[in-house]
Amino acid sequence: MAENIVEVKGLKKHYKDFEAVKGVDLVIKEGEIFGFLGPNGAGKSTTINMLSTIIKPSSGTATINGYDTVKKKNDVRASIGLIFQEQTLDEKLTANENLMLHCKFYNIEKHKREERIQEVLEIVDLTDKRSNIVETFSGGMKRRLEIARGLLHYPKVLFLDEPTVGLDPQTRNHIWEYILKLKEKAGITIFLTTHYMDESEICDRVAVMDNGKLIALDTPEALKNNVGGDIIEISTEDNAKAKKRIEETYNTEVSESDNKTLTFQVNKGSEFLVNFVKEFDISITSVNLRRPTLNDVFLNLTGREIREETMSKRDLAKKQMKRGPH
Amino acid sequence: MEGVIAIWQRDVIKFFRDRARLIGSFAMPFMFLILFGSGMSGAMSSMIGGAESAGPLADFDFVEFMFPGIIGMTVFNTAIFSAMSVVQDREFGYMREILVSPMSRVSIAIGKVLGGSTVALFQGLMMLIFVPFIGVTITFSMVLQLIPVMFLVAFALSAIGLLIATTLKTSQGFQMVIQILIFPMLFLSGALFPLSGMPTWMNFLVKINPLTYSVDMFKKIILQPEQMAPALREAMGLNLSVFNHVITFSEEVIVVSLLSVIFIVLATVRFSKSEA
Ligand SMILES: Nc1ncnc2c1ncn2[C@@H]1O[C@H](COP(=O)(O)OP(=O)(O)OP(=O)(O)O)[C@@H](O)[C@H]1O
Ligand SMILES: [Mg+2]
Numbered sequence: 001m002a003e004n005i006v007e008v009k010g011l012k013k014h015y016k017d018f019e020a021v022k023g024v025d026l027v028i029k030e031g032e033i034f035g036f037l038g039p040n041g042a043g044k045s046t047t048i049n050m051l052s053t054i055i056k057p058s059s060g061t062a063t064i065n066g067y068d069t070v071k072k073k074n075d076v077r078a079s080i081g082l083i084f085q086e087q088t089l090d091e092k093l094t095a096n097e098n099l100m101l102h103c104k105f106y107n108i109e110k111h112k113r114e115e116r117i118q119e120v121l122e123i124v125d126l127t128d129k130r131s132n133i134v135e136t137f138s139g140g141m142k143r144r145l146e147i148a149r150g151l152l153h154y155p156k157v158l159f160l161d162e163p164t165v166g167l168d169p170q171t172r173n174h175i176w177e178y179i180l181k182l183k184e185k186a187g188i189t190i191f192l193t194t195h196y197m198d199e200s201e202i203c204d205r206v207a208v209m210d211n212g213k214l215i216a217l218d219t220p221e222a223l224k225n226n227v228g229g230d231i232i233e234i235s236t237e238d239n240a241k242a243k244k245r246i247e248e249t250y251n252t253e254v255s256e257s258d259n260k261t262l263t264f265q266v267n268k269g270s271e272f273l274v275n276f277v278k279e280f281d282i283s284i285t286s287v288n289l290r291r292p293t294l295n296d297v298f299l300n301l302t303g304r305e306i307r308e309e310t311m312s313k314r315d316l317a318k319k320q321m322k323r324g325p326h
Numbered sequence: 327m328e329g330v331i332a333i334w335q336r337d338v339i340k341f342f343r344d345r346a347r348l349i350g351s352f353a354m355p356f357m358f359l360i361l362f363g364s365g366m367s368g369a370m371s372s373m374i375g376g377a378e379s380a381g382p383l384a385d386f387d388f389v390e391f392m393f394p395g396i397i398g399m400t401v402f403n404t405a406i407f408s409a410m411s412v413v414q415d416r417e418f419g420y421m422r423e424i425l426v427s428p429m430s431r432v433s434i435a436i437g438k439v440l441g442g443s444t445v446a447l448f449q450g451l452m453m454l455i456f457v458p459f460i461g462v463t464i465t466f467s468m469v470l471q472l473i474p475v476m477f478l479v480a481f482a483l484s485a486i487g488l489l490i491a492t493t494l495k496t497s498q499g500f501q502m503v504i505q506i507l508i509f510p511m512l513f514l515s516g517a518l519f520p521l522s523g524m525p526t527w528m529n530f531l532v533k534i535n536p537l538t539y540s541v542d543m544f545k546k547i548i549l550q551p552e553q554m555a556p557a558l559r560e561a562m563g564l565n566l567s568v569f570n571h572v573i574t575f576s577e578e579v580i581v582v583s584l585l586s587v588i589f590i591v592l593a594t595v596r597f598s599k600s601e602a
Contacts, residue, residue: 052426077428088419092340104332105427149423 005030005157005189006051011060013046020046022212023060028191028205030156033183035203035220036193037294039304043212044193045085048161051191052082065156078106081155083146085162085193091135095126095145098134099152106153120148123185124178140171147178151186158182160192164199176202197295208298215301220294227292227300230269232276233261234287242282255299265292329429333437334444337411341445351404351449355396358518359456363389363396374520374561383558389460391562394544395517397472398479401450402512402537405480406504408442409487412597413497431598435488439590442484443477450476464548471547475579479540482582485589492596517541520563533568536585539578542566546575 006028013021021043028034036044049055051062053073062069065079089098096117103113121127124144134142143163150158163179164172180202183190192203200206201220208216208223216223236242243254243262254264266272269289277287299305341347367388374386415421424434451473457464487504494500512518514528515537524532532538542564545551551564559565566573 054422054426074428074430077426080426082422082426084419084422086419086422088423090336090340090420091418092343093336097336097339101332101336102423102427104328105424105429107328107428 003029005032006034006062006064006191008051008062009060011047011050011062012058013043013050013055014058020212021050024209024214026207026214026217028157028189030189031183031187032205033179033190033192033203035200035206036191036209037195037197037200037206037298038193038209039195042209044209045161047209048082048159048191048193052080052159053077078153079156081150081153081158081188083143083150083158083160083163085165087142087146089134089142089146089149092133094131094133095121095137096130098145099149102149102152108153116152120151123151123181124148125174140167140174143167143171143175144178147175151182151188154186155188157189157191160190162193162195164194164196172196172199197293197298200294206294208294208301210298210302216297223294223297224292227265227296229265229267229292230272231263231265231290231292231296232269232273232287233263233290235261235285237283237285242280245280245282257305265296327433329427329433330437330440333424333429333434334441337408337438337441338444340411341448351400351452352455354403355400355453355456358399359389359392359396359460363392363460370519383561386558386561387461390462390549391520392518393456393460393462394548395515395541396456397450397453397476397548398515398517398537398541398544399512400453401446401476401480402483402508402540404449405442405446405483406487406490406508407501408445408484409438409491410497410500410504411441412438412488412491413494413500416495417497432594435594435597436590439481439484439488439593442487443480446480446484447473447477450480462548468547472544475543475547478579478582478586479543482536482540482586482589485586485593488593489589489596492593492600511535511537514538515541516545516563516566520561522561522563536582538566539573539581542573543575543578543582546578 004027006026008024008026011021011024012019024047036047038044046055050057051064051069053069053076056070064076067075067079069076090101093101099117099120100113103116108116117130118127121130124147126141126144126148129137129141134145137145147160147163150160160179164175167175176199179190179192182188192199194200203220205218206216206220206223207214216226218226234242239256239259239262243256246252246254246262246264250264250266252264252266254262256262273287273289277284295305370388370391371386374383412421415424425431451469454464454469490503490507491500494503510531514521514532514535516532517537521532545564549562549564551559551562554562554564
């Protein structure tokens with residue numbers, strides 16, 4: 001039992017006649033970093049919210065740490081830490097007060113509180129901000145404080161719903177460092193969602209979600225290998241003509257993004273490239289060879305890219321409202 | 327149990343930290359007591375006392391009359407509005423932190439109501455700052471009596487507030503509903519002017535209004551009606567009676583306690599069913 005810390009069978013959620021999650025099955029082993037990757041509206045948060053007892057599944061079951069998420073809500077709650085997509089700190093209180101309240105909510109014994117608070121603040125590098133009011137924190141600091149808070153009660157599973165959304169790249173990197181540190185130090189299981197490709201590459205396994213369904217589930221490496229070969233990106237003086245020429249000569253599918261770059265897959269990229277550049281008769285302005293990323297995986301699976309820009313205006317507004325200062 | 331205390335503590339800490347709210351909470355009572363009360367007192371005295379400058383009714387002092395009502399008003403407002411923190415916690419996301427913890431929903435609801443009651447009790451006690459300026463005498467034993475009564479009344483009102491808060495999504499909506507609810511309840515409670523010679527329908531509304539009995543408890547403690555001339559007592563509307571039975575202080579305590587129990591149960595049940 002203890003080996004599979006999370007077990008999900010046929011989990012579904014519908015809102016009226018709209019099916020947000022259309023049947024998810026998965027098993028997560030203790031100590032794994034498990035990633036949920038998918039575009040906006042894929043159903044990632046809805047799945048996390050069902051697993052963490054926030055909303056009730058329409059059908060299907062899930063167990064966490066051996067406890068059913070519907071029948072044993074309180075045991076599940078005590079076993080998990082949760083960092084929500086939206087901010088959930090009390091900004092009028094200090095960092096210490098936020099953490100202390102959490103200790104009390106989770107019934108952490110009095111004599112352990114001080115030590116725990118120091119410990120988690122150290123993990124996220126906020127020790128010197130302990131008595132500051134959260135309102136005065138930057139977005140990244142707030143996020144780190146939320147992560148610290150989620151760790152206070154030593155959860156078996158830590159859920160992170162888009163832990164780095166809205167943060168600058170540097171802060172994002174920091175947060176990932178903390179998360180990796182966590183895995184090493186505390187050995188907890190981490191379940192995270194993201195729509196940044198590079199972020200899901202630190203996961204042990206990744207599930208790709210689209211339209212409420214899991215369309216792939218494997219290690220990042222295996223997913224990338226499925227794409228088949230390396231990725232070549234070129235731009236030329238006449239992309240339309242070049243596209244046709246490549247497709248005819250090399251029998252591969254070429255996709256074009258923003259009218260500038262042509263992308264296609266080949267085996268043994270570096271050898272291919274040497275000959276290609278020599279032989280190709282349309283003048284090439286730039287060329288790039290790279291290993292496939294999870295973005296290519298997603299593109300391959302769905303024919304669409306995962307990008308911030310694909311976010312609809314409404315979603316963006318919603319996100320800003322939730323993240324914005326109160 | 328610890329959860330109840332934690333929820334309670336958070337609201338109390340935040341109350342004392344919010345200076346603007348603390349100071350602002352004096353504005354309404356100040357206006358009512360000093361501007362409205364003093365302004366009206368001449369007219370009120372001659373209306374009630376009549377032309378005669380002697381006799382028992384000449385003792386009528388409107389500001390003094392209003393004082394228990396103003397304390398009541400402060401306690402009601404603070405207590406019922408305190409439930410707004412539930413709506414705001416939902417809006418600002420903190421409610422999720424609370425709801426995903428292993429605390430029982432019942433502890434959360436009770437913690438919230440206790441927090442609101444405590445804050446309202448403090449606000450009510452703070453109104454005693456006005457005492458030196460308006461010429462009422464408040465003894466130490468009156469304060470000792472006031473504390474539990476204020477807390478009881480505040481508890482009932484906080485529970486009503488929580489019940490409303492669990493059904494509403496936005497703080498604007500909550501504010502509107504409370505505003506619409508609290509004003510008629512205040513006017514029909516005898517807090518701001520003596521209720522006498524009302525039409526039957528109004529009399530009925532007054533008698534089913536829980537605030538009537540709450541205000542009357544404050545009046546009984548502060549104004550000491552049993553030491554007044556009967557005519558003055560009558561004029562000040564201090565002989566609250568239902569079906570010709572003059573209501574006693576203990577009966578009022580029982581009525582408000584019963585209401586507290588009913589509303590805390592309703593509010594807790596509703597709150598337990600709400601999702602984050
Ligand atoms: N309470 C609700 N009522 C109706 N529809 C909802 C509700 N919550 C979510 N949905 C819908 O369910 C779908 C999945 O939403 P969800 O928040 O799980 O997406 P997500 O994968 O987390 O997206 P994002 O990357 O934007 O966070 C969306 O189409 C959303 O509009
Ligand atoms: Mg989401």
